[in-house]
Amino acid sequence: MCGIVGYIGGEQAAPILLDGLAKLEYRGYDSAGIAVYNGEEIRMVKSMGRLKVLNELTHDGATLPGTAGIGHTRWATHGAPSDTNAHPHFNETGSIVVVHNGIIENYQKLKQKLIRRGYEFRSETDTEVVAHLLDYYYKGNPLEAITRMMHQVEGSYAFGIMFQDHPGEIYAVRKDSPLIVGHAEKGSLIASDVPAVLKYTRSVYFIENEEIVRLTQDEMVFYNIDEEEIDKEPVTIEWDVNAAEKGGYEHFMLKEMYEQPKVVRDTFSPRLKNGDVVIEELGMSDEEIREVRKLYIVACGSAYHTGMTCKYVFEGLARIPVEVDLASEFRYRNPILDEHTLVIIVSQSGETADSLAALREVKKRGVRVLGIVNVVGSSIAREADNVMYTWAGPEIAVATTKAYSTQLIAQYLLALKFAKVRGTISDVEFAGMLEDMERLPEQMEMLLSNKERVQRFANRYLAARDVFFIGRGIDYAISMESSLKLKEISYIHSEAYAAGELKHGTISLIEEGTLVAAVLTQEDLFKKTISNMLEVKTRGACVLAVTQVGNTEVEKAADYVIYIPKTNRYFTNSLAIIPLQLFAYYVSIGKGCDVDKPRNLAKSVTVE
Numbered sequence: 001m002c003g004i005v006g007y008i009g010g011e012q013a014a015p016i017l018l019d020g021l022a023k024l025e026y027r028g029y030d031s032a033g034i035a036v037y038n039g040e041e042i043r044m045v046k047s048m049g050r051l052k053v054l055n056e057l058t059h060d061g062a063t064l065p066g067t068a069g070i071g072h073t074r075w076a077t078h079g080a081p082s083d084t085n086a087h088p089h090f091n092e093t094g095s096i097v098v099v100h101n102g103i104i105e106n107y108q109k110l111k112q113k114l115i116r117r118g119y120e121f122r123s124e125t126d127t128e129v130v131a132h133l134l135d136y137y138y139k140g141n142p143l144e145a146i147t148r149m150m151h152q153v154e155g156s157y158a159f160g161i162m163f164q165d166h167p168g169e170i171y172a173v174r175k176d177s178p179l180i181v182g183h184a185e186k187g188s189l190i191a192s193d194v195p196a197v198l199k200y201t202r203s204v205y206f207i208e209n210e211e212i213v214r215l216t217q218d219e220m221v222f223y224n225i226d227e228e229e230i231d232k233e234p235v236t237i238e239w240d241v242n243a244a245e246k247g248g249y250e251h252f253m254l255k256e257m258y259e260q261p262k263v264v265r266d267t268f269s270p271r272l273k274n275g276d277v278v279i280e281e282l283g284m285s286d287e288e289i290r291e292v293r294k295l296y297i298v299a300c301g302s303a304y305h306t307g308m309t310c311k312y313v314f315e316g317l318a319r320i321p322v323e324v325d326l327a328s329e330f331r332y333r334n335p336i337l338d339e340h341t342l343v344i345i346v347s348q349s350g351e352t353a354d355s356l357a358a359l360r361e362v363k364k365r366g367v368r369v370l371g372i373v374n375v376v377g378s379s380i381a382r383e384a385d386n387v388m389y390t391w392a393g394p395e396i397a398v399a400t401t402k403a404y405s406t407q408l409i410a411q412y413l414l415a416l417k418f419a420k421v422r423g424t425i426s427d428v429e430f431a432g433m434l435e436d437m438e439r440l441p442e443q444m445e446m447l448l449s450n451k452e453r454v455q456r457f458a459n460r461y462l463a464a465r466d467v468f469f470i471g472r473g474i475d476y477a478i479s480m481e482s483s484l485k486l487k488e489i490s491y492i493h494s495e496a497y498a499a500g501e502l503k504h505g506t507i508s509l510i511e512e513g514t515l516v517a518a519v520l521t522q523e524d525l526f527k528k529t530i531s532n533m534l535e536v537k538t539r540g541a542c543v544l545a546v547t548q549v550g551n552t553e554v555e556k557a558a559d560y561v562i563y564i565p566k567t568n569r570y571f572t573n574s575l576a577i578i579p580l581q582l583f584a585y586y587v588s589i590g591k592g593c594d595v596d597k598p599r600n601l602a603k604s605v606t607v608e
């Protein structure tokens with residue numbers, strides 16, 4: 001996730017900006033830059049790579065004198081990591097400069113309009129649109145230009161902005177991306193997050209959606225989008241620097257679980273337009289979509305589990321046969337591929353060695369590959385024929401949660417698109433599913449707010465030796481992911497089984513007190529799975545059920561039930577996984593494990 005800093009005051013700005021950016025490094029970034037106003041002109045230095053490069057280029061800030069400035073660490077979304085795409089971005093004359101965190105969803109449309117008005121673009125970013133748009137609206141009043149720009153842009157944003165003919169002022173504004181401001185003895189500061197300002201002040205203002213702030217050395221004035229002045233109360237930050245990096249959460253994993261409603265919305269919202277699913281980056285005509293006769297979803301670990309779920313979604317909605325394969329197997333098994341095959345490689349990092357090798361194998365055979373990738377400009381993103389990005393932002397905890405959730409959403413969208421084009425879904429069902437998708441973030445929030453209940457249950461199983469997860473269909477896929485979450489961060493042995501398979505061998509492992517977690521989200525399979533729960537319960541198992549609200553019948557076979565809200569049958573994974581992620585998390589911290597960095601694991605597996 002990008003990081004923004006800004007400073008205006010009596011000190012040299014550049015060293016303060018560089019220091020603030022260093023405090024935001026934990027957010028992940030691929031390039032960095034700062035712009036400083038020296039009283040005559042705004043000068044900028046930006047570069048790909050670590051902050052060290054920026055420090056060297058500016059001699060730790062000494063080559064950019066001036067007491068007002070903005071800075072940025074970029075985590076690429078639109079346009080690969082490069083010097084040119086790094087922030088800040090100028091208007092054409094260099095009199096307005098902008099840094100941005102977020103995604104401008106309608107940037108293509110705005111860009112075309114601006115090009116028609118004669119603006120020239122230097123970068124591939126969505127942000128540059130805003131620099132030119134501000135230029136277009138600027139008639140001497142920064143506040144007016146900013147509010148007019150806000151009325152035009154759709155999506156999420158936090159901006160830091162400077163205008164050359166308004167020395168002594170910085171502007172900041174936000175919608176759906178975090179931004180704070182603080183006033184210190186030495187001046188005023190803006191930042192994406194608290195750690196960047198803690199050295200100077202503990203009293204900060206959280207900017208709310210569509211609020212604007214004008215900062216000078218001595219004061220901060222807040223406005224709403226109607227340019228009316230508003231009052232805000234500061235908040236005193238009690239956290240230490242470590243906790244502040246995690247937004248006050250104890251661990252990155254918990255923070256990332258709580259980001260899920262937002263990133264899920266960020267992933268579907270730009271692709272839902274006027275009651276339709278629009279995936280411009282798919283690069284396939286309707287004719288080509290109709291010609292696909294077979295899909296392969298190829299991935300590793302949790303990404304593979306999203307494919308296991310989405311096999312049911314694609315087959316159910318679009319009626320295309322789907323094979324889901326572990327990349328490490330696929331690459332060596334000489335799969336049958338032809339011109340009617342589409343291969344989808346799913347990867348958070350875009351660098352997983354087996355997934356990348358599988359992609360290359362497919363390309364060698366001249367078959368089309370679509371990447372579903374989180375890291376912009378990563379190897380899989382670059383080498384796939386087309387890439388659909390998940391907008392999860394950088395994920396720091398080794399155990400994936402938010403990237404997993406966005407991978408599901410990307411595949412739901414694809415399945416819906418394919419179903420619509422192939423005529424395998426009715427208009428009513430399609431419209432209903434889009435409504436259900438839009439409700440998911442709120443439903444996820446509701447499940448997250450029940451974390452204490454899950455924690456109490458988890459605390460009873462800190463000494464568990466084995467835990468089994470069972471389910472049928474999509475619920476089996478959810479079980480696989482839940483089992484992986486638990487074992488990777490708590491080191492408790494765990495397996496997932498298709499519930500109907502238990503009696504073919506596994507049931508002999510059940511003894512008094514063994515925990516079996518059953519997932520029941522598919523109405524037509526409730527009765528079947530309840531029978532399997534009874535089979536293990538009568539053999540002494542303690543049964544946890546995760547099921548849809550209303551399925552009270554489950555209570556006769558479960559010792560403990562977690563209900564999830566109703567949603568479309570194909571979307572249930574997105575909700576059922578939340579309490580099961582929380583369960584794994586609380587078992588892990590209850591056991592004192594290093595939840596963000598489990599032993600023997602790496603975030604990105606770049607070796608075979």
Ligand code: M6R
Nearest residue numbers: 301302303347348349352399400
């Ligand atoms: O970066 P990728 O999505 O390609 O990574 C694939 C797996 O290594 C990954 O999902 C792994 O299983 C998770 N860290 C599990 O939480």
